[in-house]
Amino acid sequence: MFFLPTYNRPERLANFIHAYVRTKATAPVFLIFQGKDQIAKYEHIANQIPPHWELGMLPENVGFVA
Numbered sequence: 772m773f774f775l776p777t778y779n780r781p782e783r784l785a786n787f788i789h790a791y792v793r794t795k796a797t798a799p800v801f802l803i804f805q806g807k808d809q810i811a812k813y814e815h816i817a818n819q820i821p822p823h824w825e826l827g828m829l830p831e832n833v834g835f836v837a
Contacts, residue, residue: 778805
């Protein structure tokens with residue numbers, strides 16, 4: 772399983788999604804959006820997120836280590 776936090780990097784997330792789909796990966800992914808103010812930046816790739824991925828959201832950016 773991948774735990775994939777993202778904050779202010781929609782292009783990098785899009786690259787990961789494309790690679791995941793292109794390689795026919797099947798590993799589960801838990802995608803964690805950090806900062807509710809960031810969601811709008813990801814809207815253009817929302818329809819590319821594989822349907823079997825789990826999504827989570829942290830209201831504030833707590834940083835990767837936190």
